[in-house]
Amino acid sequence: MTLRTLSYSFGIVMALALSLAAGAQYRELQIAQTQLQRLQPSLIDIGFSQSMSFHHRQAIAIAQLLLDGRPTGLAPLARSIAATQMLELGEMQGWLKLWGQTLLPPNPEMSWMLLGNKPLDEALSQYLIACGKAEAGMPGIASNEELAQLRHTEGRERDELFLRLMLAHHQGGVPMAQFAAAQAKLAVVRKVAAQIVLDQSKEIHQIQSILAVMPRLEHH
Missing domain, CATH: 1.20.5 (Single alpha-helices involved in coiled-coils or other helix-helix interfaces)
Structure with a gap:
């Protein structure tokens, strides 16, 4: 060669x-x-993280109002709710920063729930209608007047008001978490949404059980 x-x-x-x-x-x-x-997140991932961040912030505020040092038998429940939701809030806020998105919804509309891969069922359709009618953009959000009442009420009346505000708050948040658990693009978002559904459904049952017993306790 x-x-x-x-x-x-x-x-x-x-x-x-x-x-x-x-x-x-x-x-x-x-x-x-x-x-x-x-x-890369979908608009559902982003919308859920923003809306649930807003939702969690108020739940934490309601719990902290009860934990102001005055006597209450509901301190363990309030601490549990605050601790759980602070962790989830931190996670969602971290995602939004990573994605370059605002930490709260730019407007109160829940239009991201219209972006799923199938039409909304009747329950979610009614939920979106309720969102549109709610002043805060979603049902169950306590008004400033209700928060002021919780701040200034005492004793059993205060405990009951806390339970009713938190019950309405959880019931207003579970449907959007259920939607995100099924329709979010990212697995980590679906996982957190599913955990929120599980945790808040348990707390709803717990709160309802306490409220059911409270009137009977008043007669003893």
Whole structure:
């Protein structure tokens, strides 16, 4: 084999090697782009995180109003709600910062719930109608007057008001969490939404049980 032939053969080998390397790099780039795309949130992920952040902030505020040092038998429940929702709020706010989104909804509309891959059922349709009628954009949000009443009421009346405000608050948040648990794009968002449904459904049952017993306690 002459030097010229050897050089030519070596050039072909190098060209093939470079071509294969470029092809491998291109495939790796495609894989990376696909993986990055999978990590990008949908409008449902963003809308849920913003709306539930707003929702959680008030639940934490209601719980903290009860935990102001005055006597109450509901302190363990209030602390549990505040602690759980602070953790979830921190997680959702972290996502929104990562996504470059505002930490709260830019407007009170819940239109992100219209973006699922199937039409809303009757219950969710009614929920969206209730959202549209609610001053805060979702049902169950306590008014400033109700929060002031909780701040200044005492004793059993205060405990009962806390329970009723938190019950309405949870009942107003569960439907959107159920929707996000089924329709959010990112698995981590679906997981947190499902956990919110589970936790708040348990707390709804707990609050209803306490409220059912309270009138009987007043007669003893």
